[in-house]
Amino acid sequence: MKQLFVFIRKEFFHVFRDRRTLLIMFGLPVVQILLFGFALTNEVKNAHIVISDNSGDVQTLQIINKIRASSYFTVEESVLNYKAIEKAFRRGEVKCALIFPAHFSEDLKHGGKTQVQIIADGSDPNTAKTIINYLTAIITDYQQQSSSSGLAYRIIPETRMLYNEEGNGSLNFIPGVMALILMIVCTALTSVSVVKEKELGTMEILLVSPFKPVLVLIAKAVPYLVLSFANFTLIVLLSVFVLDVEIKGSVILLFVESTLFIITCLSLGLLISNATSSQQTALLLSLMGMMLPTMIFTGFMFPLENMPWIFRMISNIVPAHWYFLIIKAVMLKGLGFEYIWKETLILIGMTIALLGIALKNFKIRL
Amino acid sequence: MEEKAIICKELTKQFGDFYAVNKISFEVSKGEIFGFLGANGAGKTTAMRILCGLSYPSSGTASVAGFDVYRQQESIKKNIGYMSQKFSLYENLTVLENIEFFGGVYGVSRKEIKERSNDLLETLGLQKESRKMVGELPLGWKQKLAFSVAIFHRPKIVFLDEPTGGVDPVTRRQFWDMIYEAAASGITVFVTTHYMDEAEYCNRISVMVDGRVEALDTPANLKHQFSADTIDEVFYQLARGAKRSAD
Known part of the structure; x- marks a missing residue:
C-alpha cells in the first residue's frame, strides 16, 4: 500500500511538470465548448x-x-x-x-x-x-x-x-464534448504515460522490482482519474455559466455515470498501451482510433438516424455513444436512473471486458 | 563451502526450434564480480531475464540469492538490483525524488531512505544538485546515480546490463570503482559489457556463443588458455565461431 502511494505521488509529479500536456488538457474543453457552439444542421430521414x-x-x-x-x-x-x-x-x-x-x-x-x-x-x-x-x-x-x-x-x-423550449443549439453538443474530452484525456494520456515508461526503459526497472505490475497500471490511472474529474467539473461549469445550460437531472447521477465512463476510457488507454511500444503510435491510435469514432458515432455532430444501418450497428460498440445517451438523458431531459439503467449496464459490461483484456495482456508481456 | 549467489544448471530457454540459451551451467560466489560476455544475439539478455525473475526457463534449474527461478520470482525480485543499458531514472523528477521513489518501491522505510540518501548524495558529491531534475545532469553523473539507486535497497545481487554504454573513459573508471566498493560490501555483481578492458576488471568472466557458455574462468587464466595477450583476442577467437548473426 505504501509502495502504491509512493508510485502515485511520482505520477502526479510527472503530470504537473508537463505543462504542455496540462495546457492541452484544460485548454481543450474551453476551446471545444466555445467552438461547438456553432453546431451543424443536417438532414434527417425516417x-x-x-x-x-x-x-x-x-x-x-x-x-x-x-x-x-x-x-x-x-x-x-x-x-x-x-x-x-x-x-x-x-x-x-x-x-x-x-x-x-x-x-x-x-x-x-x-x-x-x-x-x-x-x-x-x-x-x-x-x-x-x-x-x-x-x-x-x-x-x-x-x-x-x-x-x-x-x-x-x-x-x-x-x-x-x-426539453429545450428556446431551441438552444449548444445543448446537444455538451454531452458530446464531455465524451470527447474524457476520451482524449483518459485514453490518450494514460496510454502515452504507460508507453513512455516502456520507451525510456524505466518499465524494465519497474518489472524487475517487487512492485506488482497491476499496481503499475492502477498508479498510472489514478492521477488521470483525478484530472478527468477536474476536467469534467470544468466542462459542467462552463456549460452552466457560459452557455446558460441548465442541468435538469441529478448532478450526483451525472458524476457517477461520468466516473464509470472515465474508467472505461482508462481501460481503453491501458489496452492501447499494451499493444504499442512507442508514444507516437499510442497517441495516434488513441486519437484516430478513439476520437474519430467518438465524434462520428455518438450522434452529437451527425445524426445517427441518417446513417446506413451498418454504421448504426458500429455506433453500438462505441462506449462514448452510450455515455452520450446517458448524459443527454440526465443533463438535458432530467431523467432518473430508471431511464438509463440499460445504457449504464452496457457501459459497465464494456468496461469490465476492456479492463479484463488490458490486465490479462499486461501479464503476458512480462 | 563458499556461499553461492547464483547457481545455474543446464539452464535452457527455447523459442520453438530456437535455443536462445542452451544448457548453460555456472556458479557465482557471494561478493564476486562476474562478467557475462557475448556478442549481440548470443543469449545474454535472455539468460539475464530469467535470472532476474522476468521470464521462465524451458528446462534446467537455477537459483538466485537462494531462491528458485521457477517458484520464487517475487523473492528474487526483492533481493536483486537491476540497471540496464538504457538510462533508467526519471528525467523529470529531481535526484532526491528518484531516490525516494525507487527506495519506496523496494519497501525501504522513509527514515532509512532519508539517512541513506544523505550518505549517498555526499559520496557522489551531489548535495547541491539534489533538487535538480535528473534530466539536467550530465550522462556520467546519471549513470553513477542510476547504479547507486540500483543498490540503494542493499540487494544481495546487482545485475548490470551494459551499464557503461556511451560513457567517457574517466567516468567509466569511476564507475568501476563504485562496482568494486559494492562488491567489497558483499554485493554480488553480475555485469554484461562490450568493453573488453572492463572484462579485465572482473573476478571471473564467461563468454557466451550461440546460446552456450564457451569459456569461463578468471581473465588471466583465459588469456593463458587461449594464448592471447588480451581478453579482446580471447573474445574474437570464440566469437568467430558463432553461427548466429548478430541482431
Whole structure:
C-alpha cells in the first residue's frame, strides 16, 4: 500500500511538470465548448413521429397520408393522450409528435382557419429544428393544394421544442464534448504515460522490482482519474455559466455515470498501451482510433438516424455513444436512473471486458 | 563451502526450434564480480531475464540469492538490483525524488531512505544538485546515480546490463570503482559489457556463443588458455565461431 502511494505521488509529479500536456488538457474543453457552439444542421430521414388525430376526418387523413408518403418520417401508431406521447419521448422512441385538435375540420369548414401542434425532442436541437421545418413544409404544401381546389384553408402550426423550449443549439453538443474530452484525456494520456515508461526503459526497472505490475497500471490511472474529474467539473461549469445550460437531472447521477465512463476510457488507454511500444503510435491510435469514432458515432455532430444501418450497428460498440445517451438523458431531459439503467449496464459490461483484456495482456508481456 | 549467489544448471530457454540459451551451467560466489560476455544475439539478455525473475526457463534449474527461478520470482525480485543499458531514472523528477521513489518501491522505510540518501548524495558529491531534475545532469553523473539507486535497497545481487554504454573513459573508471566498493560490501555483481578492458576488471568472466557458455574462468587464466595477450583476442577467437548473426 505504501509502495502504491509512493508510485502515485511520482505520477502526479510527472503530470504537473508537463505543462504542455496540462495546457492541452484544460485548454481543450474551453476551446471545444466555445467552438461547438456553432453546431451543424443536417438532414434527417425516417424520424419517428406519433400523430395524435383527435379530429379523424378527411382533411387530417389527407395530411397524415402526405406525411406517410414522405421519406422523412416513419409514422408510429396514433396515440391519443398526452401522457402516452410524453412517455414515448422519454424513452426516445419518437422524435416528434403532431397533434390535431378535435375541432380541426370544423374550424376549417366554418372559419377556414385552424391550428395543429407540433412537438419535437429539443434535447437534440438540430434534428428537432429540421423535423419541424419538414412538417411545416408538408402542411403548407397541403394548404396550397387545397386552395388551388378552391377552398382557402389556413392551418397554423404551433410548435414546441420539448426539453429545450428556446431551441438552444449548444445543448446537444455538451454531452458530446464531455465524451470527447474524457476520451482524449483518459485514453490518450494514460496510454502515452504507460508507453513512455516502456520507451525510456524505466518499465524494465519497474518489472524487475517487487512492485506488482497491476499496481503499475492502477498508479498510472489514478492521477488521470483525478484530472478527468477536474476536467469534467470544468466542462459542467462552463456549460452552466457560459452557455446558460441548465442541468435538469441529478448532478450526483451525472458524476457517477461520468466516473464509470472515465474508467472505461482508462481501460481503453491501458489496452492501447499494451499493444504499442512507442508514444507516437499510442497517441495516434488513441486519437484516430478513439476520437474519430467518438465524434462520428455518438450522434452529437451527425445524426445517427441518417446513417446506413451498418454504421448504426458500429455506433453500438462505441462506449462514448452510450455515455452520450446517458448524459443527454440526465443533463438535458432530467431523467432518473430508471431511464438509463440499460445504457449504464452496457457501459459497465464494456468496461469490465476492456479492463479484463488490458490486465490479462499486461501479464503476458512480462 | 563458499556461499553461492547464483547457481545455474543446464539452464535452457527455447523459442520453438530456437535455443536462445542452451544448457548453460555456472556458479557465482557471494561478493564476486562476474562478467557475462557475448556478442549481440548470443543469449545474454535472455539468460539475464530469467535470472532476474522476468521470464521462465524451458528446462534446467537455477537459483538466485537462494531462491528458485521457477517458484520464487517475487523473492528474487526483492533481493536483486537491476540497471540496464538504457538510462533508467526519471528525467523529470529531481535526484532526491528518484531516490525516494525507487527506495519506496523496494519497501525501504522513509527514515532509512532519508539517512541513506544523505550518505549517498555526499559520496557522489551531489548535495547541491539534489533538487535538480535528473534530466539536467550530465550522462556520467546519471549513470553513477542510476547504479547507486540500483543498490540503494542493499540487494544481495546487482545485475548490470551494459551499464557503461556511451560513457567517457574517466567516468567509466569511476564507475568501476563504485562496482568494486559494492562488491567489497558483499554485493554480488553480475555485469554484461562490450568493453573488453572492463572484462579485465572482473573476478571471473564467461563468454557466451550461440546460446552456450564457451569459456569461463578468471581473465588471466583465459588469456593463458587461449594464448592471447588480451581478453579482446580471447573474445574474437570464440566469437568467430558463432553461427548466429548478430541482431
